[in-house]
Amino acid sequence: MGGGITLTHFLVLSLIIFSLGLFTVLTRRNAIGILMGVELILNSANINYLAFAFYGGGTYDGQIFAIFVIMLAAAEAVIGLAVVLAIYQNFKTIDVDATETLRG
Amino acid sequence: MDHPIAVTFIRLIVALPLAGAAINFIAGAWLQKTFGKRAISLIGCGVVIAAFLLAVRAFFAMIAIAPENRFMLDDLWRWFDVGGLNLDIAFWLDPLSMVMTLIVTGVGGLIHIYSIGYMHDDDGYWRFFGWLNLFTFAMLVLVLGDNLWLMFVGWEGVGLCSFALIGFWYKVTANTTAGNKAFIVNRVGDLAFVIALYSLFAGLQSIGHATLVTREIARYAPRLAGMPLNFAGYQSAYPLVGFVTLLMFIGATGKSAQIPLYVWLPDAMAGPTPVSALIHAATMVTAGVYMVARLNFLFSMSPFTMGVIAVVGGLTALFAATIGVAQNDIKKVLAYSTVSQLGYMFAALGVGAYAAGVFHLMTHAFFKACLFLGSGSVIHAMGGEQDMRKMGGLRHKMPVTFVTFMAATLAISGVPPFAGFMSKDEIIWQAISHGHPVVWSMLLIGAGITVFYMFRQVYMTFFGEFRGTHEQEHHVHESPPSMAYVLIALGTLSVVGGLVKIPEFIATFKPFEDFLDPVFSSEVTRRITEAGIHSHATEGAFAVITFTVVVIGWLIADLMYRQRKLDPARFSQMFGGAPYEWVYNKYYVDEFYNRVIIQPYMFATRALAWFDTNIVDGVVNLAARIIVFLSWLSGLFDHYVVDGLVDFSANLTLDVGGRLRRLQTGSINGYLYGILAAVMLILLVRAVVRA
Amino acid sequence: MLAQAIFYALAALTVGSAALVAFSRNIVYSTFALLGAFMGVVGIYILLAADFVAMVQLLVYVGGILVLTIFAVMLTAGIGDVKVSNRAVGSGPAIVVAGVAAIVMLYAVMRTQWHQAAAFTPAPTTYAIGNAFLGDYVLPFEVASLVLLAALIGAIVISRHEVRE
Numbered sequence: 003m004g005g006g007i008t009l010t011h012f013l014v015l016s017l018i019i020f021s022l023g024l025f026t027v028l029t030r031r032n033a034i035g036i037l038m039g040v041e042l043i044l045n046s047a048n049i050n051y052l053a054f055a056f057y058g059g060g061t062y063d064g065q066i067f068a069i070f071v072i073m074l075a076a077a078e079a080v081i082g083l084a085v086v087l088a089i090y091q092n093f094k095t096i097d098v099d100a101t102e103t104l105r106g
Numbered sequence: 107m108d109h110p111i112a113v114t115f116i117r118l119i120v121a122l123p124l125a126g127a128a129i130n131f132i133a134g135a136w137l138q139k140t141f142g143k144r145a146i147s148l149i150g151c152g153v154v155i156a157a158f159l160l161a162v163r164a165f166f167a168m169i170a171i172a173p174e175n176r177f178m179l180d181d182l183w184r185w186f187d188v189g190g191l192n193l194d195i196a197f198w199l200d201p202l203s204m205v206m207t208l209i210v211t212g213v214g215g216l217i218h219i220y221s222i223g224y225m226h227d228d229d230g231y232w233r234f235f236g237w238l239n240l241f242t243f244a245m246l247v248l249v250l251g252d253n254l255w256l257m258f259v260g261w262e263g264v265g266l267c268s269f270a271l272i273g274f275w276y277k278v279t280a281n282t283t284a285g286n287k288a289f290i291v292n293r294v295g296d297l298a299f300v301i302a303l304y305s306l307f308a309g310l311q312s313i314g315h316a317t318l319v320t321r322e323i324a325r326y327a328p329r330l331a332g333m334p335l336n337f338a339g340y341q342s343a344y345p346l347v348g349f350v351t352l353l354m355f356i357g358a359t360g361k362s363a364q365i366p367l368y369v370w371l372p373d374a375m376a377g378p379t380p381v382s383a384l385i386h387a388a389t390m391v392t393a394g395v396y397m398v399a400r401l402n403f404l405f406s407m408s409p410f411t412m413g414v415i416a417v418v419g420g421l422t423a424l425f426a427a428t429i430g431v432a433q434n435d436i437k438k439v440l441a442y443s444t445v446s447q448l449g450y451m452f453a454a455l456g457v458g459a460y461a462a463g464v465f466h467l468m469t470h471a472f473f474k475a476c477l478f479l480g481s482g483s484v485i486h487a488m489g490g491e492q493d494m495r496k497m498g499g500l501r502h503k504m505p506v507t508f509v510t511f512m513a514a515t516l517a518i519s520g521v522p523p524f525a526g527f528m529s530k531d532e533i534i535w536q537a538i539s540h541g542h543p544v545v546w547s548m549l550l551i552g553a554g555i556t557v558f559y560m561f562r563q564v565y566m567t568f569f570g571e572f573r574g575t576h577e578q579e580h581h582v583h584e585s586p587p588s589m590a591y592v593l594i595a596l597g598t599l600s601v602v603g604g605l606v607k608i609p610e611f612i613a614t615f616k617p618f619e620d621f622l623d624p625v626f627s628s629e630v631t632r633r634i635t636e637a638g639i640h641s642h643a644t645e646g647a648f649a650v651i652t653f654t655v656v657v658i659g660w661l662i663a664d665l666m667y668r669q670r671k672l673d674p675a676r677f678s679q680m681f682g683g684a685p686y687e688w689v690y691n692k693y694y695v696d697e698f699y700n701r702v703i704i705q706p707y708m709f710a711t712r713a714l715a716w717f718d719t720n721i722v723d724g725v726v727n728l729a730a731r732i733i734v735f736l737s738w739l740s741g742l743f744d745h746y747v748v749d750g751l752v753d754f755s756a757n758l759t760l761d762v763g764g765r766l767r768r769l770q771t772g773s774i775n776g777y778l779y780g781i782l783a784a785v786m787l788i789l790l791v792r793a794v795v796r797a
Numbered sequence: 798m799l800a801q802a803i804f805y806a807l808a809a810l811t812v813g814s815a816a817l818v819a820f821s822r823n824i825v826y827s828t829f830a831l832l833g834a835f836m837g838v839v840g841i842y843i844l845l846a847a848d849f850v851a852m853v854q855l856l857v858y859v860g861g862i863l864v865l866t867i868f869a870v871m872l873t874a875g876i877g878d879v880k881v882s883n884r885a886v887g888s889g890p891a892i893v894v895a896g897v898a899a900i901v902m903l904y905a906v907m908r909t910q911w912h913q914a915a916a917f918t919p920a921p922t923t924y925a926i927g928n929a930f931l932g933d934y935v936l937p938f939e940v941a942s943l944v945l946l947a948a949l950i951g952a953i954v955i956s957r958h959e960v961r962e
Contacts, residue, residue: 059914102772
């Protein structure tokens, strides 16, 4: 890669996305919103993996791991959305502040 | 004596009655139920008769041997081997034990047969024969034991059987009380006997011959002469032999009912009549006489003890006779008569006339057994009545009983040529012959009184008008054959049994005394027996005096009770009636013993019991209360501390849980922050740790 | 020069979309912004010579997960109901936390002496990844397929229960 784009650039990019994703997770009241934040975080992690794979000598281990991450993210998203739908059925809302019946 | 002949069937004589006892006790109840009383009779009498036949066989074997070698030994096995004391279970048959064995099995066998009829209606029939057989076994062990310890085993055994048989009808408390009295009074004598045995053994051990075998003691006894008695290292001034013999005699007074331990014998009449005849007339009570005769070589070494024996014997003879005069129970008269006659036997031994004492033992067995069984016959006919004041005129209705009773009475009175004359007269003569005038006079007066109370008994029972109730009169009948034949046998023996030793002044015919001679052949004894007056004329003169006294006694009884010319009441009321009361109440001896001995003992018992209950138990209770208190304390601890801890931890859990519960907000945002915080913390910790 | 420009353009797309996801009040806007983010990420992947991964990202994330998310959004919130559905709550502490995390990570990234390996010529990766999956990484591959199966079944079970009621 030419043009002076170093590993650091990619790492900074991924950390920005990570922070944004973290922020989303912490502030969203909508359950799906929280899941979206999680997706952002996972994507940032993937960027990290691939950056290290590229700048670490061209081995493909990082890429393989990134594929695993994508796959697991898919599985998790499926389950999560199924749960969200179930909550919607029960509570008629997906506002996480409203679903406090487990309050101790 | 050094080379006895080994004879192995002697053990059978002892074993047969034991086997009979074992069968009767173990299987008796079942046998009686299945086969009836006949089976028990067969076993019970069979074993004793078989033993008698074996004894007869032994007798014939014995007389076939030369007199100085008439010693047979049957050594069974080593009994124990302890600290220098080696004893065997062995049976020693010499002339003395031969005579005793014949009496025990012979007279005993006859009484067993008599019991078939007498105990016919009793359900405890098998028990009775069991105990009778066991008694015969114990008595045979006593007379045949070759060592003093084995003799003591028999001594105790007969005491046990006596106790059991006196209280045979145990459902009546008075009977068992009488049995207890017999056993306990005997125990006092036994204690003295055992102490004597130990002292004797200690003495023998100190001269290097530790033994209790009789024939060996005979050999070494002379070396004990003059040896002082040692109390645990302290040497006293008293001679050992005197101490030993005196204590042995005290043991004999218990078993043979002399003063002061005779009190059990009149009470023992509570037992069935065959028991009275066998144990308390013919055999057990003679054990003491046998023991003194057996150990003559020891007794002869102590003139003091011999004197004591003679005086006690004489005194008992007189004393018991006076009590017998006032008794109205037919068996009580005979009981006191037995005590009195035993006194004669001991008096004979005491003055040194050993053979005469044993001779009287034998004749007494014959006529006293006959008298007791005859009285049993009368009681049986009178339906259980024993008071002579309710009897009378029975000689017509019970001829066999009357004739045999009369024969025995003449024998005991000392009328020639009946058996009692031969033996009793001999004793009275020997008393004066060996220089004991006081004893002689006691025996003489005693003889007169004996005649009196015996004929009083005969006249009250068999002569005159019948004084009982009408039903009793109808019930009176002669005894069944099993009882009648025995009476005849014993009556005959009372007549002819004395002919084995005729008084010297009449003729020199004394096979009995000659037969017993080897037993009394030790030097010391010979010196005593051969001393004394040997003049036949003097003997004859004294015999006449004795006979006169006898006649006077009879005459008074005849006048009072047959011809009714003299009123007995006049005599009993004499001197204000007090002497009579004293005699009638046996001189209040029992009451005296009760006050002086028993009450203090019972008091001590109660004091100790009080001590035990209040102090010992008090301590135990105190300990228990302390423990209860301590456990209450620990209960407190448990309640407040332990439970407190438990409750505290529970409350703590609830409290903390309540607070921690608030973490569960249900707010997903909150949870996410929590997760984030935890992850941050972990990363921080890792970073710090790495640094 | 071109590479830098492409990089920065893609970065801007991604970051901007991510920002929209984070800050938008409307959930539907957030969802479509997520699409933008994903597309940007695909571009980044290609820049990093991960062609296969980029395609997988496109297919799975955009074609699968995003579609699913849109479905879920449509099913659970009225589109007209804009005001209520996506308020951000407690943004203060979140900014602080995210900010701190960003600063810490930035610090770590900047300070570390990253070891640069030798440059290499990018090559198509599909062949190699395929070999690796069925060679060295066959076990995780199989296990991952099981995980997907479990997720599938789980999702059916969860949603089916509610329908039955």
